[in-house]
Amino acid sequence: MADILIRGADTLVTMDDARREIAGGDIRISGGVIVEVGQNLPENGGEVVHAKGCVVTPGLVNTHHHLYQTLTRAVPGGQDALLFGWLQTLYPIWANFGPEEMRISAMIGLSELALSGCTLSSDHLYLFPNGSRLDDTIEAAHEVGLRFHPTRGAMSIGESDGGLPPDSLVEAEAAILKDCIRVVDRFHDASDGAMVRVGIAPCSPFSVSRDLMRDAALLARDKGVMLHTHLAENDEDIAYSVEKFGCRPGQYAEDLGWTGDDVWHAHCVKLDGQEIELFAKSGTGVAHCPCSNCRLGSGIAPVRQMRDAGVKVALGVDGSASNDVGNLVAEARQAMLLQRVQNGADAMSAREALEIATRGGAAVLGRDDCGQIAVGKRADIAVWDVSGVESAGCWDAAALLLAGPTRVRDLFVEGRQVVRDGQMATIDLPRVIERQNALARGLMER
Numbered sequence: 001m002a003d004i005l006i007r008g009a010d011t012l013v014t015m016d017d018a019r020r021e022i023a024g025g026d027i028r029i030s031g032g033v034i035v036e037v038g039q040n041l042p043e044n045g046g047e048v049v050h051a052k053g054c055v056v057t058p059g060l061v062n063t064h065h066h067l068y069q070t071l072t073r074a075v076p077g078g079q080d081a082l083l084f085g086w087l088q089t090l091y092p093i094w095a096n097f098g099p100e101e102m103r104i105s106a107m108i109g110l111s112e113l114a115l116s117g118c119t120l121s122s123d124h125l126y127l128f129p130n131g132s133r134l135d136d137t138i139e140a141a142h143e144v145g146l147r148f149h150p151t152r153g154a155m156s157i158g159e160s161d162g163g164l165p166p167d168s169l170v171e172a173e174a175a176i177l178k179d180c181i182r183v184v185d186r187f188h189d190a191s192d193g194a195m196v197r198v199g200i201a202p203c204s205p206f207s208v209s210r211d212l213m214r215d216a217a218l219l220a221r222d223k224g225v226m227l228h229t230h231l232a233e234n235d236e237d238i239a240y241s242v243e244k245f246g247c248r249p250g251q252y253a254e255d256l257g258w259t260g261d262d263v264w265h266a267h268c269v270k271l272d273g274q275e276i277e278l279f280a281k282s283g284t285g286v287a288h289c290p291c292s293n294c295r296l297g298s299g300i301a302p303v304r305q306m307r308d309a310g311v312k313v314a315l316g317v318d319g320s321a322s323n324d325v326g327n328l329v330a331e332a333r334q335a336m337l338l339q340r341v342q343n344g345a346d347a348m349s350a351r352e353a354l355e356i357a358t359r360g361g362a363a364v365l366g367r368d369d370c371g372q373i374a375v376g377k378r379a380d381i382a383v384w385d386v387s388g389v390e391s392a393g394c395w396d397a398a399a400l401l402l403a404g405p406t407r408v409r410d411l412f413v414e415g416r417q418v419v420r421d422g423q424m425a426t427i428d429l430p431r432v433i434e435r436q437n438a439l440a441r442g443l444m445e446r
């Protein structure tokens with residue numbers, strides 16, 4: 001791959017260890033890696049991308065999503081329901097999905113993320129109806145060109161066992177563990193610069209048994225992969241844990257091996273002071289999903305308190321059925337605003353929210369090779385055009401989340417251009433949208 005020089009950014013927001021912001025900043029990329037950062041770097045015959053009128057940042061990192069849900073956005077029966085009711089509306093629709101629904105919906109969700117500045121996304125897929133597999137989403141990520149951390153989710157307690165999902169969407173626990181081993185062995189890449197890393201992710205403590213939670217943790221440690229699930233999302237969730245398990249979610253997680261720097265939990269809206277301490281002490285990460293929490297009325301996660309206590313916090317757009325968009329830079333702005341609602345206007349700056357969206361995400365996913373613009377890091381870079389109407393009159397372009405665009409001009413992943421001039425450069429997106437809408441119509445008519 002030829003060298004690329006990104007040249008003359010109005011402001012280069014590095015998010016490096018010194019949090020440098022460089023006026024007229026340049027970045028040289030070679031072999032997918034950042035090899036030089038500075039000003040007035042000489043051209044050496046490689047491709048030059050002019051970034052005048054732009055702010056350049058590290059690519060954003062999305063740590064919680066259910067990509068398949070892009071096929072069930074704004075479903076009428078679920079638009080105004082609380083979490084458990086919302087799930088019960090959508091489960092029967094999801095039961096009709098198959099491999100093509102999984103692949104196309106993942107391409108849509110990942111493209112939406114890419115256009116909003118995301119270079120690395122995780123996904124939490126926990127239902128596998130009609131022959132669909134984790135492989136379908138990995139294929140989609142490969143086509144779109146994003147760095148991808150799919151997690152093999154699972155549900156094993158169906159309606160007939162007192163669970164929430166219909167029996168057709170749950171799997172036997174032995175089969176779940178067997179397929180976890182298959183996908184880790186087949187796809188997980190532990191090396192620097194890996195484009196795919198697999199995690200293990202039972203859907204939530206209320207959709208699998210205590211045994212499966214424990215076995216999943218043992219398997220993940222044995223394979224050296226990460227663990228992910230939903231935790232402490234809302235009041236119903238806490239009440240369920242206290243009633244069924246006799247303890248709060250933090251205690252349940254700790255008892256079953258679900259704390260540590262190889263674990264991250266989605267939401268954590270209702271963590272109490274002790275649980276925040278536990279997460280900080282154990283290095284357990286949190287995927288904060290502000291739009292989803294607003295959308296489902298779950299509450300405001302104590303992100304300020306978590307950050308002050310030393311908890312690793314990252315961002316997640318969550319599934320498109322509970323957001324219903326998947327725009328990651330908009331999610332970062334929402335995270336900033338929501339902390340201000342709870343704690344005042346000085347509770348979170350635009351720069352801190354951008355840090356959570358970049359470095360924060362990389363730290364939660366265990367990627368010390370991503371999340372900042374520094375020599376030796378992978379070339380995952382977002383170029384934001386701040387010459388447009390959203391930024392006109394702006395005094396501080398690096399405060400991107402206060403007055404910036406919600407779509408990138410260019411996006412590079414591992415040095416490869418995924419978005420060019422605001423359009424997907426890797427796939428024929430209009431064709432994929434057409435197919436997605438046809439699949440959605442098919443699901444509506446069933």
Ligand SMILES: [Zn+2]
Binds near residue numbers: 230266
């Ligand atoms: Zn979720």
